[in-house]
Amino acid sequence: MRSTEAVDEARRVFVICNACRYCEGYCAVFPAMEKRRAFTAGDIGYLANLCHDCRGCYYACQYAPPHEFALNLPKTLSRVRAQTYTEYAWPKPLAGLFQRNGMIVTLAASASLALVLLLATDLQSSQILYGTHGVPGSFYAVIPEALMVGIGLATFSFAVLALAMGWRNFRRDTSGGSVSEWRSLFRAACDALTLRNLGGSAHGCNNLDQSFSQSRRYAHQALFYGFFLCLASTTAAAFYEHILGIIPPFPFFSLPVVLGAVGGVGMLIGAAGLAWIKIQSDPAPAAKACLGADYALLGLLFLAAATGLLLLALRETRAMGILLSFHLGVVLSFFLVIPYSKFVHGIYRFAALLRNATERKTS
Amino acid sequence: MNKEYDVLVAGGGNAALCAGLTALDAGARVLIVEYAPRDFRGGNSRHTRNLRAMHDKPTATLVGAYSEEEYWSDLLGVTGGNTDEHLARLMIRATAELLPWMESRGARFQLSLSGTLGLSRTNAFFLGGGKALLNAYYTTAERMGMDVVYDSEVKSLCLANGAVREAEVFSMGETRNIRAKAVVACSGGFQADVEWLREYWGDAAENFIIRGTPYAKGVLLRNLLDQGVASAGDATQCHCVAVDARAPKFDGGIVTRLDCIPFSIVVDRHGNRFYDEGQEFWPKRYAIWGRLVAQQPGQIAYSIMDSKAEKLFIPSVFPAVRSETIGELAANLGLDPSALENSVRNYNRALRPGIFNPDVLDDCSTEGIDPPKTHWARTIDTPPFIGYPLRPGITFTYLGLKVDENAAVLMQNGQPVANLFAAGEIMAGNILGKGYLAGIGMAIGSVFGRIAGREAAKVAQH
Numbered sequence: 001m002r003s004t005e006a007v008d009e010a011r012r013v014f015v016i017c018n019a020c021r022y023c024e025g026y027c028a029v030f031p032a033m034e035k036r037r038a039f040t041a042g043d044i045g046y047l048a049n050l051c052h053d054c055r056g057c058y059y060a061c062q063y064a065p066p067h068e069f070a071l072n073l074p075k076t077l078s079r080v081r082a083q084t085y086t087e088y089a090w091p092k093p094l095a096g097l098f099q100r101n102g103m104i105v106t107l108a109a110s111a112s113l114a115l116v117l118l119l120a121t122d123l124q125s126s127q128i129l130y131g132t133h134g135v136p137g138s139f140y141a142v143i144p145e146a147l148m149v150g151i152g153l154a155t156f157s158f159a160v161l162a163l164a165m166g167w168r169n170f171r172r173d174t175s176g177g178s179v180s181e182w183r184s185l186f187r188a189a190c191d192a193l194t195l196r197n198l199g200g201s202a203h204g205c206n207n208l209d210q211s212f213s214q215s216r217r218y219a220h221q222a223l224f225y226g227f228f229l230c231l232a233s234t235t236a237a238a239f240y241e242h243i244l245g246i247i248p249p250f251p252f253f254s255l256p257v258v259l260g261a262v263g264g265v266g267m268l269i270g271a272a273g274l275a276w277i278k279i280q281s282d283p284a285p286a287a288k289a290c291l292g293a294d295y296a297l298l299g300l301l302f303l304a305a306a307t308g309l310l311l312l313a314l315r316e317t318r319a320m321g322i323l324l325s326f327h328l329g330v331v332l333s334f335f336l337v338i339p340y341s342k343f344v345h346g347i348y349r350f351a352a353l354l355r356n357a358t359e360r361k362t363s
Numbered sequence: 364m365n366k367e368y369d370v371l372v373a374g375g376g377n378a379a380l381c382a383g384l385t386a387l388d389a390g391a392r393v394l395i396v397e398y399a400p401r402d403f404r405g406g407n408s409r410h411t412r413n414l415r416a417m418h419d420k421p422t423a424t425l426v427g428a429y430s431e432e433e434y435w436s437d438l439l440g441v442t443g444g445n446t447d448e449h450l451a452r453l454m455i456r457a458t459a460e461l462l463p464w465m466e467s468r469g470a471r472f473q474l475s476l477s478g479t480l481g482l483s484r485t486n487a488f489f490l491g492g493g494k495a496l497l498n499a500y501y502t503t504a505e506r507m508g509m510d511v512v513y514d515s516e517v518k519s520l521c522l523a524n525g526a527v528r529e530a531e532v533f534s535m536g537e538t539r540n541i542r543a544k545a546v547v548a549c550s551g552g553f554q555a556d557v558e559w560l561r562e563y564w565g566d567a568a569e570n571f572i573i574r575g576t577p578y579a580k581g582v583l584l585r586n587l588l589d590q591g592v593a594s595a596g597d598a599t600q601c602h603c604v605a606v607d608a609r610a611p612k613f614d615g616g617i618v619t620r621l622d623c624i625p626f627s628i629v630v631d632r633h634g635n636r637f638y639d640e641g642q643e644f645w646p647k648r649y650a651i652w653g654r655l656v657a658q659q660p661g662q663i664a665y666s667i668m669d670s671k672a673e674k675l676f677i678p679s680v681f682p683a684v685r686s687e688t689i690g691e692l693a694a695n696l697g698l699d700p701s702a703l704e705n706s707v708r709n710y711n712r713a714l715r716p717g718i719f720n721p722d723v724l725d726d727c728s729t730e731g732i733d734p735p736k737t738h739w740a741r742t743i744d745t746p747p748f749i750g751y752p753l754r755p756g757i758t759f760t761y762l763g764l765k766v767d768e769n770a771a772v773l774m775q776n777g778q779p780v781a782n783l784f785a786a787g788e789i790m791a792g793n794i795l796g797k798g799y800l801a802g803i804g805m806a807i808g809s810v811f812g813r814i815a816g817r818e819a820a821k822v823a824q825h
Contacts, residue, residue, distance in 0.1 A: 019618035019680040022412055022492030025473030037678055059498055060491030062409045062616050066402055069618075203471055203490075210498040 054205030090165030102292020116329030162339035219273030226266025233260035374549035376406030378787025381812025389820035415802035445796025469499030553581020596792020603653030606756030634702030
């Protein structure tokens with residue numbers, strides 16, 4: 001972790017916070033901070049990712065601007081987090097994609113979407129593309145199975161590899177200890193699954209202003225669990241096809257469709273909710289430079305869910321071919337940008353929660 | 364501000380909001396007139412963290428029990444009997460029902476974790492501190508229809524025939540007269556008016572650091588005292604602690620305090636020790652060191668220790684001054700090196716062997732020097748040597764308005780003003796003649812704020 005202006009500012013803020021400690025009831029960042037008297041750049045990267053941006057400390061802070069100490073911890077840590085995404089990115093030459101990330105994600109998504117649509121309309125006969133289907137194998141008639149599965153697997157595997165390397169880089173730099181402590185892993189998983197650190201002692205967080213609410217936590221959970229239901233749907237689909245020998249499209253009340261439909265609705269609600277909260281919220285504790293990346297990923301996830309649900313609704317009509325191409329184009333662009341988008345926050349935040357659980361255990 | 368109000372509250376801190384919220388409950392139309400801008404609203408309450416509350420069994424955030432008698436005897440101890448027992452006991456008893464009321468108005472509490480001077484039995488801690496508490500109160504009060512004006516100062520109250528007729532408010536560049544059926548004065552002490560402090564402290568006042576709000580200038584306090592209202596409390600008494608001399612002149616709050624004194628020796632600007640640094644547990648001596656430093660030449664002192672002591676206290680916001688030798692440390696602090704070397708040598712020689720334990724009144728003490736250090740006295744011999752400069756830091760002054768059990772302000776003849784009440788720092792001197800108990804300021808403000816709000820609404824609706 002390089003020492004930058006953002007890291008230096010975080011260090012200045014932590015020295016003041018550590019002498020005050022009024023916020024220690026809000027989240028895990030403060031008790032973790034109190035264990036230290038000096039802060040290495042690695043410590044600051046860790047604490048920045050432990051921060052869930054609930055903003056409770058900003059509204060409670062007696063030293064917030066215009067006070068001369070001008071503390072703004074959520075904003076400062078958001079800036080450091082953005083820096084960690086660049087620093088730990090793999091492979092290194094692609095780290096630059098985190099600069100102006102909102103634009104890059106949008107461009108990448110548009111490009112891959114355009115490519116898929118072009119290829120589909122160019123290579124596929126219009127009879128098939130605009131025909132009505134609804135029979136087993138109709139998806140693969142529009143886009144050949146080998147192509148769909150091949151590209152999907154390749155891009156997704158690369159994303160998983162790049163995320164794993166980022167995880168490794170982060171843990172090395174912030175001396176994360178061993179992952180083999182199952183109890184710490186369990187505690188970290190509980191923290192992540194419940195978003196305990198957005199709970200603010202059961203009152204929720206400061207989504208919009210000084211008032212408290214749980215809406216951001218619930219919206220994030222809708223998106224998070226919705227996303228995993230969609231992953232589960234894909235896995236179930238593979239099981240249906242390759243083990244049970246059932247060819248998609250699957251019936252409405254089959255496992256892949258039910259999981260995908262529920263997950264897709266969750267993602268729609270979650271992504272729209274988070275974007276709505278972001279638009280409404282007080283800009284003071286937010287780092288403006290990070291907003292582009294936030295909106296870009298939310299937009300992409302919303303689009304992926306929306307096109308998936310639309311495809312489900314209209315899969316027996318003439319629109320199916322083009323909708324399938326559209327949906328797969330969005331999914332492909334999502335797979336491509338996973339390691340170079342806001343998506344990585346989940347990896348580093350979980351690594352930070354894991355380190356925190358280990359620290360809490362040893363103290 | 365042009366409406367007709369039932370209750371006008373001068374001030375915007377904890378006492379003011381407790382008064383406003385209680386008056387709103389009774390159906391009164393309430394206006395809060397806060398001198399500070401919105402960002403700095405809340406007076407000294409912005410810098411507070413907890414409230415001392417009596418309780419006969421454990422609560423969600425308080426352990427054990429804290430009886431009326433124990434509370435009273437703690438208060439008696441710090442004030443040396445310089446208190447009003449009737450008002451004090453009334454206040455103590457009322458704290459027993461305070462926390463649920465606060466929660467119903469949006470207050471949130473937390474378990475005390477660390478760095479809190481071991482107060483988890485006696486004091487309830489606000490989640491996020493006093494500013495978060497005030498945010499919750501303002502949110503609730505505004506939802507209930509309370510009006511608030513910021514950047515507005517109640518300059519004077521016109522007293523005639525035993526009642527307040529009008530309030531003169533300076534706001535947005537002009538003075539207006541506001542009529543209200545009752546007024547609650549919650550405008551704090553006068554600690555931020557250095558000229559007023561000079562009347563009692565002389566030039567020494569220039570060297571005081573004002574830990575809290577720069578808006579507590581005591582304008583309304585003086586205005587009322589000048590109109591024959593009875594005073595309570597001693598003008599030279601205040602809550603005054605030793606703070607880092609590098610603290611900002613105003614509003615530095617909690618982060619400027621230094622908890623290192625019991626693990627150090629403290630010298631004046633001539634390099635001489637002047638008081639037993641290890642007399643008692645720090646929470647019990649915290650509030651005497653401001654006065655002690657104020658009485659030294661130049662109102663400055665220096666806490667000197669070695670590397671053994673460094674991890675024993677919460678770090679201050681300012682970096683410690685460190686050096687490899689005592690002489691160099693003295694030079695870096697602006698002290699005479701030979702004088703400091705001499706003091707450290709004399710102190711080291713006077714040490715008796717003992718077993719150091721920061722958690723008990725241990726047997727590490729000195730013998731044959733004056734003043735002695737009676738606990739936690741260890742050699743200062745392991746570099747790097749560490750020093751912090753100290754100044755007196757005033758939290759709030761105790762001179763205030765005399766009130767009765769209804770928080771009604773009393774005239775010098777003993778008669779209450781019919782529609783004027785007071786709560787918070789402006790009347791804390793009724794109970795705090797001298798000394799301080801952690802969290803009692805917020806307890807007094809909350810209890811008397813509620814009483815004042817209730818009585819003001821009652822008067823207004825008659």
